[in-house]
Every structure is written in structure tokens, then in C-alpha cells.
Amino acid sequence: MNKILMSGNNIIAEAAIRAGCRFYAGYPITPQNELTEYMAEHMRNVPGGVFIQSESEIAAIHMIIGASATGTRVMTSSSSPGISLKQEGISSMAACELPGVIVNIMRGGPGLGNIRPAQGDYFQATRGGGHGDYRTIVYGPATCQELADLTMDAFDLADKYRTPVMILADGMMGQMMEPVIFKKPKPRKYSEKFMLKGAGAGKSKFIRGLILDAIEMEEHNWKLERKYKIIVDNETLHEEHRTDDAEFVIVAYGTAARIAKGAIKRLRDNGMKVGLFRPITLWPFPELKLRALSGKVKNFLVFEMSTGQMLEDVRLTLQGYANIEFHGRPGGVVPTPAELANVIARHYDKKD
Amino acid sequence: MAKKVFGRPKSLKEAIYHYCPGCGHSIVHRLVAEVIDELDIRGITIGVPPAGCAVLAYNYFDVDMIEAQHGRGPATATGIKRSLPDRIVFSYQGDGDLAAIGIAESFHAANRGENITVIFINNAVYGMTGGQMAPTTMLEQKTTTTPAGRNRTLDGYPVKVCELFSQLRGTTYIERCTVNSPASVNKTKKAIKKAFQCQIDGKGFSLIEILSPCPTNWKLNAIDSCKWIDEVMSKEFPLGVFKDNLAPVKKTGEADPC
Ligand SMILES: Cc1ncc(C[n+]2csc(CCOP(=O)(O)OP(=O)(O)O)c2C)c(N)n1
Ligand code: SF4
Numbered sequence: 001m002n003k004i005l006m007s008g009n010n011i012i013a014e015a016a017i018r019a020g021c022r023f024y025a026g027y028p029i030t031p032q033n034e035l036t037e038y039m040a041e042h043m044r045n046v047p048g049g050v051f052i053q054s055e056s057e058i059a060a061i062h063m064i065i066g067a068s069a070t071g072t073r074v075m076t077s078s079s080s081p082g083i084s085l086k087q088e089g090i091s092s093m094a095a096c097e098l099p100g101v102i103v104n105i106m107r108g109g110p111g112l113g114n115i116r117p118a119q120g121d122y123f124q125a126t127r128g129g130g131h132g133d134y135r136t137i138v139y140g141p142a143t144c145q146e147l148a149d150l151t152m153d154a155f156d157l158a159d160k161y162r163t164p165v166m167i168l169a170d171g172m173m174g175q176m177m178e179p180v181i182f183k184k185p186k187p188r189k190y191s192e193k194f195m196l197k198g199a200g201a202g203k204s205k206f207i208r209g210l211i212l213d214a215i216e217m218e219e220h221n222w223k224l225e226r227k228y229k230i231i232v233d234n235e236t237l238h239e240e241h242r243t244d245d246a247e248f249v250i251v252a253y254g255t256a257a258r259i260a261k262g263a264i265k266r267l268r269d270n271g272m273k274v275g276l277f278r279p280i281t282l283w284p285f286p287e288l289k290l291r292a293l294s295g296k297v298k299n300f301l302v303f304e305m306s307t308g309q310m311l312e313d314v315r316l317t318l319q320g321y322a323n324i325e326f327h328g329r330p331g332g333v334v335p336t337p338a339e340l341a342n343v344i345a346r347h348y349d350k351k352d
Numbered sequence: 353m354a355k356k357v358f359g360r361p362k363s364l365k366e367a368i369y370h371y372c373p374g375c376g377h378s379i380v381h382r383l384v385a386e387v388i389d390e391l392d393i394r395g396i397t398i399g400v401p402p403a404g405c406a407v408l409a410y411n412y413f414d415v416d417m418i419e420a421q422h423g424r425g426p427a428t429a430t431g432i433k434r435s436l437p438d439r440i441v442f443s444y445q446g447d448g449d450l451a452a453i454g455i456a457e458s459f460h461a462a463n464r465g466e467n468i469t470v471i472f473i474n475n476a477v478y479g480m481t482g483g484q485m486a487p488t489t490m491l492e493q494k495t496t497t498t499p500a501g502r503n504r505t506l507d508g509y510p511v512k513v514c515e516l517f518s519q520l521r522g523t524t525y526i527e528r529c530t531v532n533s534p535a536s537v538n539k540t541k542k543a544i545k546k547a548f549q550c551q552i553d554g555k556g557f558s559l560i561e562i563l564s565p566c567p568t569n570w571k572l573n574a575i576d577s578c579k580w581i582d583e584v585m586s587k588e589f590p591l592g593v594f595k596d597n598l599a600p601v602k603k604t605g606e607a608d609p610c
Binding site: 022023025050052054055056058059060062063064065066067068069070071072074088089092096196197198199200201204205206207208209210 | 394395396397398400403407408410413414415416417418419420421424427428429430431432433434435436439440456457459460
């Protein structure tokens with residue numbers, strides 16, 4: 001298979017089409033416009049492909065809800081402020097058990113913020129984001145190859161668990177170009193019984209999020225919760241980089257993890273044994289794997305392009321097991337590996 | 353042997369409506385179901401109920417349905433119709449749903465000329481949440497959030513959906529009717545049938561607005577509610593066809609049939 005040089009936003013779009021996505025709706029917002037434009041250009045050449053530039057992010061998510069209900073593979077994408085608007089629909093998809101993929105190419109916030117890469121939407125993504133008791137599976141890719149692979153996997157997981165899956169990247173990942181190989185998509189497994197196609201001569205079906213009876217609603221909540229437990233048990237992904245002999249470990253995801261790798265190289269060149277623990281699924285968070293690592297490493301530093309959000313998950317995992325430091329650059333600042341290396345060198349000297 | 357002249361439409365389930373006595377929703381549900389039966393499209397129809405008093409419409413209509421979030425029906429219907437262009441898709445919405453929170457979704461679905469049908473219940477209030485002001489509330493009308501009556505300076509004016517939407521080049525058939533008398537019910541049924549036929553023929557966006565009694569929140573009995581539609585509501589919201597691009601276009605040089 002040939003490697004193709006493409007930018008992150010285009011890779012996500014191409015991977016989605018190859019994975020059988022046949023309905024995309026989106027509203028322009030920087031830094032993810034190339035994704036929407038790629039879909040506009042390419043969906044029309046795919047048999048059965050639908051592209052809609054919607055009137056808002058709200059409309060886009062509700063369009064993919066309709067299409068998903070018919071059994072079509074669906075995607076929408078946006079950046080931070082637009083993802084806030086989609087939350088109503090994401091909560092609905094979770095409630096109605098509709099599969100779909102939502103891409104967030106994060107930018108600086110809160111508010112309108114700016115269009116620089118940032119990681120301030122971790123809480124929103126991993127805590128559900130919208131209202132109600134639900135979870136969203138969240139991938140945090142760190143390379144273009146992962147954008148390609150995880151986008152395809154996102155569709156499979158969405159179908160498998162009938163739930164929305166989010167790809168959480170940032171403006172840097174969206175714009176970055178790297179050569180990628182598109183893997184062969186798996187054949188789709190999604191039962192007709194979940195699709196609304198008209199009742200034919202048979203019984204009619206309905207899909208709804210409204211459950212007025214509290215006991216029934218509670219049962220639905222527990223049913224979803226049981227599903228989320230299975231996801232936690234089976235779907236966590238992470239990468240460990242140079243942790244074999246590490247005495248100090250950085251915990252970072254996405255673009256921050258790339259910067260961390262650069263910092264680790266410098267630190268290692270100076271004899272400091274530093275490694276990286278990189279969650280790939282942000283929800284479910286690879287808690288058990290991280291705690292296992294604390295069996296041999298006692299010094300951790302969480303590095304995020306935010307004021308410290310994943311930090312809370314790391315604290316929940318490691319509090320009482322290891323020392324946890326933090327370095328963050330919110331607001332669209334992308335620190336250099338040299339900056340991070342300096343920060344770590346300071347902590348490295350003080351480590352237990 | 354007795355001949356059956358009236359019965360439950362096939363497209364309505366054997367369920368008892370939760371609607372208040374005298375409510376227009378019940379009548380319109382029946383009309384939509386009758387039209388679906390008569391056009392023989394039950395098996396290919398997908399309906400989208402709203403948040404509003406009709407939120408439980410999926411318990412009544414015996415067709416496939418997906419309930420939309422408040423106001424998002426036309427976006428959800430767009431997703432369904434574009435994925436399955438040969439199915440018949442309708443969105444059923446109240447005035448708060450369509451003309452307040454969902455005005456963007458309905459306006460743009462109309463403007464894109466989505467080949468869907470919108471059944472729009474205008475009862476001049478938010479029924480489900482207890483009778484608050486709707487975008488279609490009359491000037492001076494008292495509601496729970498306009499206790500002194502709707503004030504033009506503070507609350508703006510009743511939104512005229514048919515008048516607005518008929519200006520959009522994307523729309524094909526738009527009519528306003530009511531269900532406050534046997535004659536108007538028959539007329540509304542014809543309008544609904546025309547709207548569904550418009551979709552079946554692939555002609556584009558159709559919307560039927562129905563001035564619909566809400567005796568509970570109007571604080572009137574059923575009969576006075578029907579009168580109020582004649583005497584007050586239809587003065588602000590005149591009945592009639594606002595857009596009909598279904599009428600065969602006359603070719604140039606063709607003589608008028610006389
Ligand atoms: C996002 C959101 N906001 C508010 C509500 C509460 N709500 C439910 S129905 C409704 C208004 C219903 O009025 P209308 O659309 O006119 O329909 P009717 O009940 O009169 O038939 C409101 C405000 C909601 N369900 N969702
Ligand atoms: S509150 Fe009004 S709209 Fe709702 S069911 Fe009762 S009469 Fe009908």
C-alpha cells in the first residue's frame with residue numbers, strides 16, 4: 001500500500017469516506033474547514049454520498065441523527081465553539097443509542113477564543129459534554145497515521161456500542177501534513193433492526209429519548225451504564241514510550257504528547273531517564289495501565305495545552321501512588337520541546 | 353348487513369390520546385393518518401414528532417418515527433430524507449418548536465427545498481409547558497409569561513410562518529387552514545393530502561399550518577375556542593394558499609381553457 005501525504009483534516013475526511021461514511025453535515029469554523037471542504041468535494045463522487053453545509057452546528061448534529069437513524073454511517077465535525085452547540089444532539093445520540101462520529105479540532109477558548117491549537121475541551125469531551133448521565137467514547141490521536149486509523153475505528157466502535165464517538169484533536173493536528181497509509185476498512189456489522197426505513201408491511205418502530213416514567217428512565221440509564229462499563233473494560237488504548245527504564249514519566253495526549261516526545265529526546269541525551277504515557281482513548285481513560293506503571297515509577301508530570309484537565313483523571317488514578325506535577329500552556333500557545341524539557345529537568349532533579 | 357363507513361385509520365395505533373378535550377392535535381393526527389392510508393404510504397413513511405404536546409405522537413402514529421429535540425425536526429427530517437430519498441418524511445411541529453427555537457432549522461430546510469412535509473400546529477401558545485407566550489401569540493393575548501397581554505414593544509409581533517416561508521424560492525406548497533368546524537377539517541385534510549402528494553411527486557418542500565384550538569391554555573371551552581379562531585386568530589393569520597408551485601405551469605402560447 002502506498003503512503004499518501006495529506007493534512008490532518010483531509011486525512012480524517014478521507015478515512016471516513018473509506019470507512020463507509022455516507023452522510024456528512026457541517027458548518028464552517030477554523031481550524032477544521034479543510035475537513036468540511038474535503039467532504040464537499042469528495043462525497044458527491046461517492047455513490048449514495050450526502051454532503052450538507054448546514055445552517056449551524058446544531059442543525060448539523062440533528063441532520064446526522066436523522067441519517068444515522070436510517071442506518072447510514074454519519075459524521076460531523078467542528079471546532080470548540082461549534083462542539084458546544086452540538087452537545088444537545090450528542091446527548092440525544094447517546095440517549096437514543098445512535099452511532100455517529102463527531103470530530104472536534106480544538107482551538108483556544110473559552111468563549112470565541114482564538115483559532116490556535118489548544119486542549120481546553122477535554123472536560124467537555126470526556127465528561128459527556130451535554131446533559132444527562134452518559135459518556136462519549138473519545139479518541140485523542142497524536143499522529144496523522146492515527147487520525148486515519150482511529151477515524152476508521154471510530155465508525156466501528158460507534159456501531160458496536162451504538163453510541164457517539166468523538167475524535168478530539170487540535171488545530172495543529174488538523175493542519176499538519178504527514179504521509180499515511182489507509183488501512184482496509186472492516187466490513188460493517190450493524191443490524192437492520194436498529195434502522196428506521198419505514199415499516200413496510202410490518203410493525204412500526206420508533207426511536208425516542210423521552211421516557212416519562214422515572215423507573216423506566218432509570219432502567220434506561222442503568223442499561224447505558226452497563227454498556228459504558230463494557231467499553232471501559234474492553235476499549236482503552238494507550239501508548240508507552242521509553243518507560244522501560246524511566247524514572248520520570250510525562251502523561252500527555254495528542255499534540256502535547258508529540259511535544260513531550262521531543263522533550264524526552266533532549267532529556268535522554270542529557271542522561272535523564274524520562275518516558276511518556278500517552279492515553280489514546282481519553283474516555284475511557286487507561287486508568288489501570290497508568291496505575292500499573294506507578295508500580296515502578298513514582299514521578300509523573302502531566303503536560304497539557306490547557307490549565308489542567310486530564311490532570312484530574314491522572315490524580316484520580318495516581319493520587320497516593322506517585323508524585324504528580326503539572327505543566328500547562330492554555331489559550332492557543334504551543335510550547336516547544338525545549339521549554340518542556342527545561343520544566344522537566346527542574347522536576348527531575350527534585351524527584352524522589 | 354351493516355356497511356362500515358367510519359373507522360380508525362390503519363396508520364393510527366389503538367391508543368387513547370393524551371390530548372385535552374377539544375385539542376386540535378387529535379384532529380390533525382387523525383387527518384395525517386387518513387391521508388397516509390389513502391395515499392397507501394404507511395410502509396414508506398417516517399415521521400418526526402417534536403418536543404411539545406405532540407411529543408408522544410409515536411404512541412399514536414403507526415408509522416416509523418424518530419422524536420426530534422425541540423425545534424430540530426426539519427434538520428432530523430433532512431437527514432432521513434437525504435439518506436432515503438424514496439421514503440416519505442414528515443415533521444410535525446408546534447409554533448414554539450417551529451417558529452422560535454427551531455426557526456433556523458425550519459427556515460433553512462424550506463430554503464433548501466428539502467422534499468419533506470411539515471405539519472405545523474399554530475395554537476398561539478406553548479401548550480406543553482403550560483401556556484407561555486409563543487412566537488405566534490396574538491398582540492394583547494394573555495399568557496403565563498405575558499400576564500398583561502402580549503406587548504408589541506416588549507414582545508414583538510406574531511410570526512407569520514406561511515407569509516415568510518412562501519417568500520423562499522425553495523418552497524413548493526404552503527397553505528394555512530384550521531380545524532374549528534367540520535368544513536374546515538375537510539379542507540385541512542385536502543391540504544395535507546396535497547402536501548404529501550407534493551412530496552411523493554418529488555416537487556419539494558410543503559408546509560401546512562393549522563390554526564389549532566388549545567382550550568386548556570386559552571382558558572376557553574372547546575366551542576369558544578373554535579369561535580376564537582374565527583373571530584380573532586384568523587384575522588391575524590388569514591387562511592388560504594400562500595404558495596402553490598404545483599399548479600401546472602402554462603406553456604407560452606397555450607390558450608386559457610374557458
Ligand atoms: C431545548 C429545550 N428547551 C425547552 C424545552 C421545553 N419545551 C418543551 S415543549 C416546549 C414548547 C411547546 O410549544 P409548541 O412548540 O408551541 O407546541 P405545543 O405544546 O403548543 O403543541 C418547550 C418550551 C425543551 N424540551 N427543550
Ligand atoms: S395543552 Fe393545549 S395543545 Fe396541549 S394537549 Fe392540551 S389543548 Fe392540546
